[in-house]
Amino acid sequence: xxxxxxxxxxxxxxxxxxxxxxxxxxxxxxxxxxxxxxxxxxxxxxxxxxxxxxxxxxxxxxxxxxxxxxxxxxxxxxxxxxxxxxxxxxxxxxxxxxxxxxxxxxxxxxxxxxxxxxxxxxxxxxxxxxxxxxxxxxxxxxxxxxxxxxxxxxxxxxxxxxxxxxxxxxxxxxxxxxxxxxxxxxxxxxxxxxxxxxxxxxxxxxxxxxxxxxxxxxxxxxxxxxxxxxxxxxxxxxxxxxxxxxxxxxxxxxxxxxxxxxxxxxxxxxxxxxxxxxxxxxxxxxxxxxxxxxxxxxxxxxxxxxxxxxxxxxxxxxxxxxxxxxxxxxxxxxxxxxxxxxxxxxxxxxxxxxxxxxxxxxxxxxxxxxxxxxxxxxxxxxxxxxxxxxxxxxxxxxxxxxxxxxxxxxxxxxxxxxxxxxxxxxxxxxxxxxxxxxxxxxxxxxxxxxxxxxxxxxxxxxxxxxxxxxxxxxxxxxxxxxxxxxxxxxxxxxxxxxxxxxxxxxxxxxxxxxxxxxxxxxxxxxxxxxxxxxxxxxxxxxxxxxxxxxxxxxxxxxxxxxxxxxxxxxxxxxxxxxxxxxxxxxxxxxxxxxxxxxxxxxxxxxxxxxxxxxxxxxxxxxxxxxxxxxxxxx
Amino acid sequence: xxxxxxxxxxxxxxxxxxxxxxxxxxxxxxxxxxxxxxxxxxxxxxxxxxxxxxxxxxxxxxxxxxxxxxxxxxxxxxxxxxxxxxxxxxxxxxxxxxxxxxxxxxxxxxx
Numbered sequence: 001x002x003x004x005x006x007x008x009x010x011x012x013x014x015x016x017x018x019x020x021x022x023x024x025x026x027x028x029x030x031x032x033x034x035x036x037x038x039x040x041x042x043x044x045x046x047x048x049x050x051x052x053x054x055x056x057x058x059x060x061x062x063x064x065x066x067x068x069x070x071x072x073x074x075x076x077x078x079x080x081x082x083x084x085x086x087x088x089x090x091x092x093x094x095x096x097x098x099x100x101x102x103x104x105x106x107x108x109x110x111x112x113x114x115x116x117x118x119x120x121x122x123x124x125x126x127x128x129x130x131x132x133x134x135x136x137x138x139x140x141x142x143x144x145x146x147x148x149x150x151x152x153x154x155x156x157x158x159x160x161x162x163x164x165x166x167x168x169x170x171x172x173x174x175x176x177x178x179x180x181x182x183x184x185x186x187x188x189x190x191x192x193x194x195x196x197x198x199x200x201x202x203x204x205x206x207x208x209x210x211x212x213x214x215x216x217x218x219x220x221x222x223x224x225x226x227x228x229x230x231x232x233x234x235x236x237x238x239x240x241x242x243x244x245x246x247x248x249x250x251x252x253x254x255x256x257x258x259x260x261x262x263x264x265x266x267x268x269x270x271x272x273x274x275x276x277x278x279x280x281x282x283x284x285x286x287x288x289x290x291x292x293x294x295x296x297x298x299x300x301x302x303x304x305x306x307x308x309x310x311x312x313x314x315x316x317x318x319x320x321x322x323x324x325x326x327x328x329x330x331x332x333x334x335x336x337x338x339x340x341x342x343x344x345x346x347x348x349x350x351x352x353x354x355x356x357x358x359x360x361x362x363x364x365x366x367x368x369x370x371x372x373x374x375x376x377x378x379x380x381x382x383x384x385x386x387x388x389x390x391x392x393x394x395x396x397x398x399x400x401x402x403x404x405x406x407x408x409x410x411x412x413x414x415x416x417x418x419x420x421x422x423x424x425x426x427x428x429x430x431x432x433x434x435x436x437x438x439x440x441x442x443x444x445x446x447x448x449x450x451x452x453x454x455x456x457x458x459x460x461x462x463x464x465x466x467x468x469x470x471x472x473x474x475x476x477x478x479x480x481x482x483x484x485x486x487x488x489x490x491x492x493x494x495x496x497x498x499x500x501x502x503x504x505x506x507x508x509x510x511x512x513x514x515x516x517x518x519x520x521x522x523x524x525x526x527x528x529x530x531x532x533x534x535x536x537x538x539x540x541x542x543x544x545x546x547x548x549x550x551x552x553x554x555x556x557x558x559x560x561x562x563x564x565x566x567x568x569x570x571x572x573x574x575x576x577x578x579x580x581x582x583x584x585x586x587x588x589x590x591x592x593x594x595x596x597x598x599x600x601x602x603x604x605x606x607x608x609x610x611x612x613x614x615x616x617x618x619x620x621x622x623x624x625x626x627x628x629x630x631x632x633x634x
Numbered sequence: 635x636x637x638x639x640x641x642x643x644x645x646x647x648x649x650x651x652x653x654x655x656x657x658x659x660x661x662x663x664x665x666x667x668x669x670x671x672x673x674x675x676x677x678x679x680x681x682x683x684x685x686x687x688x689x690x691x692x693x694x695x696x697x698x699x700x701x702x703x704x705x706x707x708x709x710x711x712x713x714x715x716x717x718x719x720x721x722x723x724x725x726x727x728x729x730x731x732x733x734x735x736x737x738x739x740x741x742x743x744x745x
Binding site for chain 1: 653654655656657659705712713714715716717719720721723724725
């Protein structure tokens with residue numbers, strides 16, 4: 001059997017069908033470069049690559065090994081299962097050194113942008129032993145199913161907040177010269193995933209406590225609320241949707257929106273409510289996701305009756321002020337899911353994209369509208385302002401933007417922006433691209449007359465967009481009135497009881513967390529002895545496992561866990577850390593377990609008290625219930 | 635010339651270390667800035683057998699140094715960082731080291 005055949009066998013054992021994909025690519029792909037073999041001064045076969053009019057070596061001709069050896073030295077200690085991203089197999093020494101010099105099992109993701117180089121590699125380097133030692137994923141451009149978008153998902157699954165400190169990456173020398181676009185895309189993918197993870201962590205840190213508090217305050221609104229998925233039943237699918245964001249350009253064309261009223265489904269972000277109402281424009285709905293949104297931003301006559309689409313963790317201050325219809329969607333919360341899915345399993349989702357406007361945009365797409373018009377969606381500091389006048393202040397002050405990121409403008413050549421707005425900008429581009437792949441007729445018009453250019457959108461004035469798209473009369477409020485709350489009477493009764501059981505559930509969680517803590521203390525005692533009693537050690541571990549399962553199985557656990565963001569990440573990072581002996585490992589496990597469970601019990605006790613005071617629904621009994629109550633009492 | 639060789643050695647050595655340990659692979663620009671000094675050293679070496687090296691060995695060394703110089707030149711024109719690092723770290727530096735080490739040995743002797 002040749003090296004190539006052995007390699008195909010090894011690859012297809014781990015990745016079924018990969019041999020077929022390679023053979024298919026071999027037949028179908030046109031050569032894009034020439035691989036030239038040479039012999040190095042120390043007698044090894046090395047290669048250089050001719051691509052268009054450039055020839056570059058992939059290995060050194062005087063010393064083929066040292067760069068790879070030194071790279072491994074520079075990596076420092078690699079933890080078990082640490083992800084290592086390597087672009088380029090043209091010089092196999094890098095992968096060889098990594099695989100052979102590291103005893104701990106690694107997760108190695110190799111990206112090769114040239115199928116020809118990958119094929120050459122498979123023909124010359126036996127990899128089956130390497131694949132036994134480590135988890136190696138080969139991602140090869142040109143192989144079916146290995147498109148960039150899929151690779152981003154893969155990177156996103158591997159490069160998590162807890163794995164970022166352990167991860168390593170290398171673009172093999174000259175790959176950024178020979179494959180500049182691919183190298184840039186690869187770096188960008190990793191950078192985007194890293195930024196997203198860090199942003200998510202920081203957001204969680206910032207909002208974790210307020211988010212749980214809001215959830216516990218707002219959960220009662222689910223009992224009489226609606227699901228976003230219900231909108232698809234009543235909103236006609238032949239009208240456009242309009243997202244009104246609160247970017248500085250909103251002031252330029254806000255008046256035009258009057259012409260769209262009654263001819264589109266208009267959703268405004270919470271911050272745009274005041275300027276819209278000031279112009280006499282009542283949007284059909286407004287959206288809110290921010291947990292700290294102050295009520296003053298929406299406190300204006302006529303605002304509180306406007307239907308609201310909100311996350312359950314958004315500002316309870318605004319939620320309490322608001323009296324109109326409230327629409328919710330699934331956000332991955334266990335207790336929310338229980339209520340949303342009580343009556344039927346269609347809970348509806350909205351892809352957040354990170355901001356309220358991106359959420360509103362996703363909602364309009366998800367309910368099946370064929371065209372979405374964006375207004376005031378600057379995603380930039382147009383005119384050096386962060387928001388439209390009339391939002392936070394009557395006239396917004398100009399910011400010093402000289403150190404801001406510059407991006408291509410919608411109207412202007414370039415506009416200043418900041419990192420999180422840039423992230424939303426990228427999100428829009430990618431999201432619209434995927435949406436249009438799924439539905440070729442889906443269109444997005446960017447009628448923001450300023451701001452950043454959003455990929456895959458048609459740029460148009462709002463006047464023209466309304467003339468072109470808003471042709472059919474529609475009364476959205478009448479449409480919405482046709483809806484019944486998501487829970488019928490019986491389900492609603494169940495939901496009230498469920499919510500009122502929170503204090504008991506927190507109490508049960510507190511008790512179980514305390515029990516788990518005691519078990520971890522026992523584990524510490526066992527591990528502190530000179531000679532470890534293996535039988536006892538295993539028995540306690542089993543009990544811990546059972547207790548932890550009970551803790552995690554409690555519906556309230558997610559809330560407790562969400563408030564302990566740092567502790568959670570510390571535990572997640574633990575999986576990459578191994579001690580030399582079982583005793584040391586047990587001690588470390590016990591130390592962290594005690595701390596975690598102690599805090600979990602404290603949080604559960606705190607939330608238990610809070611829910612008893614603020615979350616439980618104290619409803620006035622109906623006449624019939626009163627009679628029953630009197631009869632029972634008698 | 636000794637000081638110039640020492641300074642050139644330190645500069646190219648730093649570029650090679652950055653390439654190896656800090657993944658600073660873009661060595662083209664910093665080497666480009668050192669081309670006049672490299673040329674001056676190569677000419678100085680080729681000009682005469684200053685250290686009484688055996689004639690045949692000296693000729694081989696001259697030829698090899700010319701190959702190194704040719705590789706540096708090719709690498710610059712092709713933006714080939716691998717070839718440039720190879721020519722610098724395992725070619726030019728070996729020559730520079732000869733004189734730097736010789737100087738250090740002489741200093742040690744004087745002490």
